[in-house]
Amino acid sequence: MNYYSTNGQVKDASLDEAVVKGLAADKGLFMPDIIKPLPYDFYENIDKLSFQEIAYQVADAFFGEDIPAETLKQIVYDTLNFDVPLVPVTGNIFSLELFHGPTLAFKDVGARFMARLLGYFIQKEGKKQVNVLVATSGDTGSAVANGFLGVEGIHVYVLYPKGKVSEIQEKQFTTLGQNITAIEVDGTFDDCQALVKAAFMDKELNDHLLLTSANSINVARFLPQAFYYFYAWAQYRKLGRMEEMVVCVPSGNFGNITAGLFAKKMGLPIKRFIAANNRNDIFYQYLQTGQYNPKPSVATIANAMDVGDPSNFARVLALYSGSYEAIKAEISGVAYTDGQIKETMKQVYQDDHYLLDPHGACGFRALAEGLMPEEVGVFLETAHPAKFLDTVQSIIGEAVEIPAKLQAFMKGDKQSIELSKEFADFKNYLMKQ
Ligand SMILES: *Cc1c(COP(=O)(O)O)cnc(C)c1O
Numbered sequence: 001m002n003y004y005s006t007n008g009q010v011k012d013a014s015l016d017e018a019v020v021k022g023l024a025a026d027k028g029l030f031m032p033d034i035i036k037p038l039p040y041d042f043y044e045n046i047d048k049l050s051f052q053e054i055a056y057q058v059a060d061a062f063f064g065e066d067i068p069a070e071t072l073k074q075i076v077y078d079t080l081n082f083d084v085p086l087v088p089v090t091g092n093i094f095s096l097e098l099f100h101g102p103t104l105a106f107k108d109v110g111a112r113f114m115a116r117l118l119g120y121f122i123q124k125e126g127k128k129q130v131n132v133l134v135a136t137s138g139d140t141g142s143a144v145a146n147g148f149l150g151v152e153g154i155h156v157y158v159l160y161p162k163g164k165v166s167e168i169q170e171k172q173f174t175t176l177g178q179n180i181t182a183i184e185v186d187g188t189f190d191d192c193q194a195l196v197k198a199a200f201m202d203k204e205l206n207d208h209l210l211l212t213s214a215n216s217i218n219v220a221r222f223l224p225q226a227f228y229y230f231y232a233w234a235q236y237r238k239l240g241r242m243e244e245m246v247v248c249v250p251s252g253n254f255g256n257i258t259a260g261l262f263a264k265k266m267g268l269p270i271k272r273f274i275a276a277n278n279r280n281d282i283f284y285q286y287l288q289t290g291q292y293n294p295k296p297s298v299a300t301i302a303n304a305m306d307v308g309d310p311s312n313f314a315r316v317l318a319l320y321s322g323s324y325e326a327i328k329a330e331i332s333g334v335a336y337t338d339g340q341i342k343e344t345m346k347q348v349y350q351d352d353h354y355l356l357d358p359h360g361a362c363g364f365r366a367l368a369e370g371l372m373p374e375e376v377g378v379f380l381e382t383a384h385p386a387k388f389l390d391t392v393q394s395i396i397g398e399a400v401e402i403p404a405k406l407q408a409f410m411k412g413d414k415q416s417i418e419l420s421k422e423f424a425d426f427k428n429y430l431m432k433q
Helices: 015-021 040-048 051-063 069-079 107-125 139-148 167-174 189-201 203-208 219-238 255-265 282-289 313-319 324-330 338-352 358-370 385-396 404-410 423-431
Strands: 003-005 030-032 086-090 093-097 130-135 154-161 180-185 210-213 245-250 270-277 331-335 376-381 417-419
Touching (some): 003 015, 015 219, 069 107, 086 338, 130 139, 139 154, 139 167, 139 180, 167 404, 189 203, 245 358
Parallel strands (some): 270 331
Antiparallel strands (some): 003 030
16 A cells, blocks of 8 residues: 655555654655545444454555454554553443553554564665654653563664653653663753654754654654554444444544544554543534634643644644535534632542543543433543552542553663753764764
């Protein structure tokens, strides 16, 4: 299958090229030429299939022409070695818990899949080492570092702002060793991101090292996120339910929700989507006005959604041929303040005994406020509440148990390279690798 760029200058790129480059040469995002609907049979029998079996069929629709069946199956099965349960919360609202992977966040799915797919292309074509650069304010770094750990032919550099990530987040990418290097930058997250961008633009550096990124602009990271929308439907069918679902996705860069839009295009019975935002409400404003006005991000307690210019907005536009009316017909939006997020977490914990994280809380609240009486809603619970320990504990006024997986990271020793925020220093360091 070939890929085109949302900026229209690049056509017929191969999967290999799209995955290795990440961004198209015209700075657009890669999109698959075809989105194949899955057959009637698949939907008829979906409740009898395992998560891995479902995911393989979805993966086959996108990647089957480019990767041998056995290899693709292996990649899917290795990626999904954890469950994504659909849990009833209250009334007609279900939580799709995406936080049972190694770093307890949904980004594990895309990061693990991308690592294995990239590893396959490197081995097959005898490419020289590929270097993944990733800037993180906390969660992306841990998912990418753990997803790529030990994958041959790939080295990962995680750049993070010194003193600005929690200890538990820091431990998840500074204690791994092997092919993972953590770089502690004396600056902010924006400085880290600027260093990564400058590195991709620097010709001398790119002649020396093969560089790529692992954020949701990469098709290999964002497409696999479609898998769990299908699995949500399978679990729902198993409960004997048939109604189309309303799906609510806590959104930042809009990679996760875009994967859901792909699933709907493949025939998954999703009635409509809700994009839940925090105070970074660029998409919500777009839905109100038809104008897309990116802004600098503001800090909130749902910090993985603190995005002022969602990178996958270009993909949403491409899916609906740029039609504001068509987008509005399938996706609605909400935006919540920190106060509203806290209120929801506290109330749902008290009334329904369900502990939400700040991101999932936006998703729950959107359904609680926006479902019609006859509708059934699923929100994506994108991270385990223990990842935001201080915030969550101060809101519910109780201690939260830290899962064993998270505790295990705390035992490791931190190893990192300290650098200034000057590009010259970063470049100098990379030129010596
Ligand atoms: C990354 C992230 C999001 C936002 O996902 P996008 O694909 O960027 O929209 C939401 N919640 C959590 C916990 C995240 O880590």
